[in-house]
Amino acid sequence: MTNTLAHLAHLEIASPDVEGSVAFFEKNFGLRAVSRDDDGTTYLRCWGDYYPYSLIVTPGDEPALVNMAWRTGSADALEEAAARVQAKGIEGTWYDKRQGHGRSFQFTGPYGHTMELYWDVPKHSAPAELASIFPDRPEKRSSHSAAPRFLDHVTIASPDVKGFAAWYSEVLGFRIMAYTDIEHADITVFSVLTTNEKSHDLGVVLDSSTRGGRVNHIAFWTDSIQELLVAADVLMENGTHIEYGPSIHGIGEQSFLYFREPGGMRIELNTHGYRNYVPDWQANTWTPALGSNSIYRNSAMPMSMTECFPPDAGKPSATEEGVVPGTEDELVNPYAREGRG
Numbered sequence: 272m273t274n275t276l277a278h279l280a281h282l283e284i285a286s287p288d289v290e291g292s293v294a295f296f297e298k299n300f301g302l303r304a305v306s307r308d309d310d311g312t313t314y315l316r317c318w319g320d321y322y323p324y325s326l327i328v329t330p331g332d333e334p335a336l337v338n339m340a341w342r343t344g345s346a347d348a349l350e351e352a353a354a355r356v357q358a359k360g361i362e363g364t365w366y367d368k369r370q371g372h373g374r375s376f377q378f379t380g381p382y383g384h385t386m387e388l389y390w391d392v393p394k395h396s397a398p399a400e401l402a403s404i405f406p407d408r409p410e411k412r413s414s415h416s417a418a419p420r421f422l423d424h425v426t427i428a429s430p431d432v433k434g435f436a437a438w439y440s441e442v443l444g445f446r447i448m449a450y451t452d453i454e455h456a457d458i459t460v461f462s463v464l465t466t467n468e469k470s471h472d473l474g475v476v477l478d479s480s481t482r483g484g485r486v487n488h489i490a491f492w493t494d495s496i497q498e499l500l501v502a503a504d505v506l507m508e509n510g511t512h513i514e515y516g517p518s519i520h521g522i523g524e525q526s527f528l529y530f531r532e533p534g535g536m537r538i539e540l541n542t543h544g545y546r547n548y549v550p551d552w553q554a555n556t557w558t559p560a561l562g563s564n565s566i567y568r569n570s571a572m573p574m575s576m577t578e579c580f581p582p583d584a585g586k587p588s589a590t591e592e593g594v595v596p597g598t599e600d601e602l603v604n605p606y607a608r609e610g611r612g
């Protein structure tokens with residue numbers, strides 16, 4: 272089954288500090304708030320998003336992924352995808368209309384992640400003062416130096432990376448693009464999947480906690496490495512600690528940058544990377560020593576990067592222990608160091 276899903280359409284995250292999160296996304300990262308509910312839930316967009324919004328920030332006790340919404344390849348594909356999920360014993364819920372898009376099917380998958388699928392969604396129509404001179408642009412390019420173009424991907428956490436990848440591949444047609452195993456151990460710690468020609472729009476990291484449905488990061492796209500470097504500079508100058516990067520992943524060959532927003536969620540900005548159109552692609556297995564995380568194979572991933580959200584109950588996070596992500600006082604990931612060659 273191919274082309275059941277077309278692409279990632281929007282993400283909904285919870286923040287214990289919605290006002291702080293929204294202010295950060297608008298003032299520091301260059302997104303634009305387009306709508307707000309009475310409870311503070313705020314809908315934001317990047318300048319190049321084709322639909323009205325791509326990020327919903329909603330009040331919550333902890334940073335978390337509330338929902339990940341994919342657009343299907345057609346109206347029929349929505350029915351087919353829902354039937355395939357239901358055939359696995361997951362009932363799900365149909366909505367006629369919610370959050371500004373049309374009929375949707377929402378379900379919680381076997382590892383606790385809530386996913387929504389829809390076909391009907393309005394195209395973004397920019398207000399006159401933000402209209403682009405170019406017909407293909409939904410809105411004029413942002414004048415904010417750090418502004419991403421559009422939403423790119425989401426990387427969740429699962430206690431069974433291969434099991435997660437296999438289920439979403441079998442049921443919804445995601446192509447499995449790569450795995451990362453720890454050296455000298457039969458443990459898969461990472462995988463990437465895609466609905467289209469991008470190297471991935473869904474990532475999976477190993478979750479050693481007992482909490483289901485966790486997320487590692489959400490990611491936005493910028494057009495060039497120059498813009499990514501400027502974004503890193505602008506964020507840093509305005510008080511955001513850079514957790515990891517800028518550098519290039521071996522898997523996907525994307526340039527990346529990671530930081531946290533005020534609600535605690537890890538945000539990635541990325542660019543570059545190959546396109547892959549091979550329908551029967553066979554996923555290769557990488558190791559950290561092969562450069563899965565860092566293509567230059569000369570630096571270790573910070574241990575803080577393994578933190579997922581909501582936090583593991585009972586375990587202090589690196590930040591709670593007084594360690595600032597992206598600084599020298601933090602621990603070093605033993606996986607990344609071991610056997611580096």
Ligand SMILES: [Fe+2]
Nearest residue numbers: 426474490539
């Ligand atoms: Fe990522």
